[in-house]
Amino acid sequence: MSTPVLLALLFAVGLLTFLYRYAMIGLLARHSLPGWLHALCRYIAPASFAALVAGELFVQGGEVVFALAAPKPLAAGIAALVAWRTRGVLPTIAAGMAALYLFKFLL
């Protein structure tokens, strides 16, 4: 992606994000959100993060490479275990990176 296109994209995302933030505070202060939108917002973050992780692990250049015994999926599995036990971001990153180096060395 060229720099001017990226600049325009970031500007558009920034403007949209500001509109979200200002919408209810400034523009529609006397309205409330419809219930379905309220419900939908709760699933956006888990769906997006899960999709990104799955894409990083199993998709390479538009092709599905479903290999569980590769360094990155194995390291991600260890990281998920640590995340589930500790509920912390920093221990998860530390364990995941350490596991990645270990599996790259072993495999």
Place this chain on the structure above:
Amino acid sequence: MLLGVVPFGMLYGIGALAAGMPVWLAQFASAVVFAGAAQLVIVQMLAAGAGVVPVGLTAGLLNLRHLLYSASIAEYLRHLPRRWRLLLAYLLTDEAYAVAILRYQATPQQEGEPDLRHWYYFGCGFTLWLTWQLSTAAGLLFGATIPPEWDIDFAVPLTFIALLTLLMRDRPSQAAAVAASAGVLVFAALPFRLGLVVAIVFGLLAGAWMARRGRRSAVSGSGR
């Protein structure tokens, strides 16, 4: 709270360099977008070669939650002049919202006294803003000195894994996450990396479906 923001910002800076973003543009994004998760997602997708439309759609969807924060905090800001509301809206992040809403709920307004709670909100918001800008700059400075074979950008999906375990608290969220990851594999062949957006929408539908199923079984369960 700030301790959590610093590694996030540095990671974003490092990831932006790894994705080939010019330094000034990466810092510009921190000032204009000012949403950590969305910025990390943008960087991750750029590194994977995604086009303008999928990146824009995904970031636009992910940031939709700010509409919820805006709706929730609006009642406390209604009396403020427009310039205050513009400024506080710009500073409305996940963290600023969490701190400010707690403060607003914990300290009710006293009759006849001036309401100064928006200064508290501004103080938190501005501190978070400054921390985010500085940690982005730090990541951009150090990022260049880290060799690519260290795979430091793998820390971005690891961060998402950590956040996922916090977010997957109920059945609908779990269904959304599982369906979205399966959707990525199913829709991988779609052009321009649009498969990711389709997979996220697929996840949202799965979440809504699971929530509805849960409500229905709760109703029939209470009828017994």
